Amino acid sequence: MYRLATLALFVVLTSFATPLLLAAQETRALAMLEPVNCFDYYKFGSVQVDVSAPTATVASGTSVAFSGELKNANSYPVVEGAVYVKIYREQEDTSATQRNGHYLVDQFFAKENISVAASSTQPISFTWEVPAAAPSGNYMAAMFFVSDRKFNLLGLTFTDDILGNRASFRVRGDTDQTIHFEKNAVTVQGKPYLFAAFTPKLDARESIVVQVPLVNKTGSDQTPYVRWELYSWDALRPENLLETKELLVDVPAQESRSVQYVVEDTGHAVYLLVGTVEYKDTKSIIGVRFTREGISSPRLNYPAVADFPLTSGEPTTLFSCIHGAGTVDTLVGNKLTLTLRDKRDKLIHVAEYSGNVTGAMMGFASKFTPTKTYDRFTLTAEIRQGERLIERSVLRYDCKEIDPDSCRNTAWRYLVTALVLMVALGTVRWWRQRRKTTLLQP
Known part of the structure; x- marks a missing residue:
C-alpha cells in the first residue's frame, strides 16, 4: 500500500514537472515571413470611437461628458489599445480651415489599456473639463485609436486633418479674450x-x-510661458521626446509677437515640434511636422495575430506591416522578427524576414498550426538594421481582458489533482497508522 501511495504522489508531481522540463528543452524552427498585401490584414479605420455629448451647448467652467461605443470591425481582437482625443475650437474662415484645420486647444489620452474582441463593441465614456476662460464658439472633439501608443487604427494623431470620429458642441463663455498661436501664419525655413x-x-x-x-487678444500686456517639445515621429510615447524648452514671451495688449524655435538635431528622419502656450486655464497648441531629406529608418506598422484564441490543430496567421520612414526609397540590411510566447514564456512560434524595406507599406505573414490551445500569450515584434534594434513592440493577449467567455475552463484539472493528492496523503497516513499499530502488538 505504501508503494501504491508513493506511486500516486510520483504521478502527481510528474504531471506538474513534465511541462516545465519540456518547456526548457523545446525549441521551434525559425519560419520565414512571406510577403503579403499589408492591407489584407491591417485596415486603417477598422476601429471606430463613436461618441457624442448629451447637450449641444455647454458653459465655460463646466464639464462635457462624452459617451458611446468603441467598435472593432476586425476579425481579430485589438489589444494594448488607447483612445486619444483632440479638442478643437473651430475656425470661421472656411479656406483657412481647408489649409490648416481648426485651432487645437487640448489633447489627451481618454482611455488606455483597451482590449476589444473581434467584431465586437464596448461602451466608452470620458469627460473634458471646459476651461473657465474658454471663449465662446463652436468646438469639436476628434477621436483617434492607437495600439501600443504607436499603431494608428483610427486617424493620425500627428495631423490636424486626418481625424477619426468627431463630436461637435458649442461653448458659451463669458469672455472672448485669448492668448493663442496663430496657426494660419506659421513659417518653416521662411516659407508658409x-x-x-x-x-x-x-x-x-x-x-x-x-x-x-x-x-x-486681452486688454492688458501679457507674459505667458511657451513650452516647446521636440519629438521624433510623434508625441505619443515618452521615449520619442528629444528635448524640451520653455521661455517667457512679452506680448503687448491686442498685439502679437513672433516666437521662434530652432531645430538643431539631425539624427532622425521625421520630427514633430509641439508648441503649447497657456493663458489662465486655457491652452493653445500647434504641432509642426517635417522630414529631413536623405535620412530614413524602418518602422513597424501593426503586428498582430489573425485569430484568438490560438486553437490546437487549427491553422492561423501571424502578420505585420513595415515601411521606411523618410525620403530614401529603399533601405537595405533590415530584419523583422515576430515571436509568440505563451504565459510561461515558452516559445510558440517565431518567424523572420531579412531584406529591403521600401517607403511603401509592406506586409509579411507566417501561417502555422499550433499544437496546443493558447488563450494567453505575448507577441513581440522587432525590426533591426544590421545588429541595431530600431523598434520593438510587445502586445499581450489575455482572454480575461479580451473576452472572458473565451477562456478555457481548467478548474477540473486542479480538482482532479487535489483529489489524487488527498487520496495519496490519506493512504500514506493510513499505512503509517497501521504500521504503528502492528509494531505495538505483542
Whole structure:
C-alpha cells in the first residue's frame, strides 16, 4: 500500500514537472515571413470611437461628458489599445480651415489599456473639463485609436486633418479674450507651413527655423510661458521626446509677437515640434511636422495575430506591416522578427524576414498550426538594421481582458489533482497508522 501511495504522489508531481522540463528543452524552427498585401490584414479605420455629448451647448467652467461605443470591425481582437482625443475650437474662415484645420486647444489620452474582441463593441465614456476662460464658439472633439501608443487604427494623431470620429458642441463663455498661436501664419525655413498638407522635406543637416505668431487678444500686456517639445515621429510615447524648452514671451495688449524655435538635431528622419502656450486655464497648441531629406529608418506598422484564441490543430496567421520612414526609397540590411510566447514564456512560434524595406507599406505573414490551445500569450515584434534594434513592440493577449467567455475552463484539472493528492496523503497516513499499530502488538 505504501508503494501504491508513493506511486500516486510520483504521478502527481510528474504531471506538474513534465511541462516545465519540456518547456526548457523545446525549441521551434525559425519560419520565414512571406510577403503579403499589408492591407489584407491591417485596415486603417477598422476601429471606430463613436461618441457624442448629451447637450449641444455647454458653459465655460463646466464639464462635457462624452459617451458611446468603441467598435472593432476586425476579425481579430485589438489589444494594448488607447483612445486619444483632440479638442478643437473651430475656425470661421472656411479656406483657412481647408489649409490648416481648426485651432487645437487640448489633447489627451481618454482611455488606455483597451482590449476589444473581434467584431465586437464596448461602451466608452470620458469627460473634458471646459476651461473657465474658454471663449465662446463652436468646438469639436476628434477621436483617434492607437495600439501600443504607436499603431494608428483610427486617424493620425500627428495631423490636424486626418481625424477619426468627431463630436461637435458649442461653448458659451463669458469672455472672448485669448492668448493663442496663430496657426494660419506659421513659417518653416521662411516659407508658409500648412497643417493640412504633406510634410515638408527639408535639408538633412541645416538648422530648421520654425516661427509662430503669438497673439494677445486681452486688454492688458501679457507674459505667458511657451513650452516647446521636440519629438521624433510623434508625441505619443515618452521615449520619442528629444528635448524640451520653455521661455517667457512679452506680448503687448491686442498685439502679437513672433516666437521662434530652432531645430538643431539631425539624427532622425521625421520630427514633430509641439508648441503649447497657456493663458489662465486655457491652452493653445500647434504641432509642426517635417522630414529631413536623405535620412530614413524602418518602422513597424501593426503586428498582430489573425485569430484568438490560438486553437490546437487549427491553422492561423501571424502578420505585420513595415515601411521606411523618410525620403530614401529603399533601405537595405533590415530584419523583422515576430515571436509568440505563451504565459510561461515558452516559445510558440517565431518567424523572420531579412531584406529591403521600401517607403511603401509592406506586409509579411507566417501561417502555422499550433499544437496546443493558447488563450494567453505575448507577441513581440522587432525590426533591426544590421545588429541595431530600431523598434520593438510587445502586445499581450489575455482572454480575461479580451473576452472572458473565451477562456478555457481548467478548474477540473486542479480538482482532479487535489483529489489524487488527498487520496495519496490519506493512504500514506493510513499505512503509517497501521504500521504503528502492528509494531505495538505483542
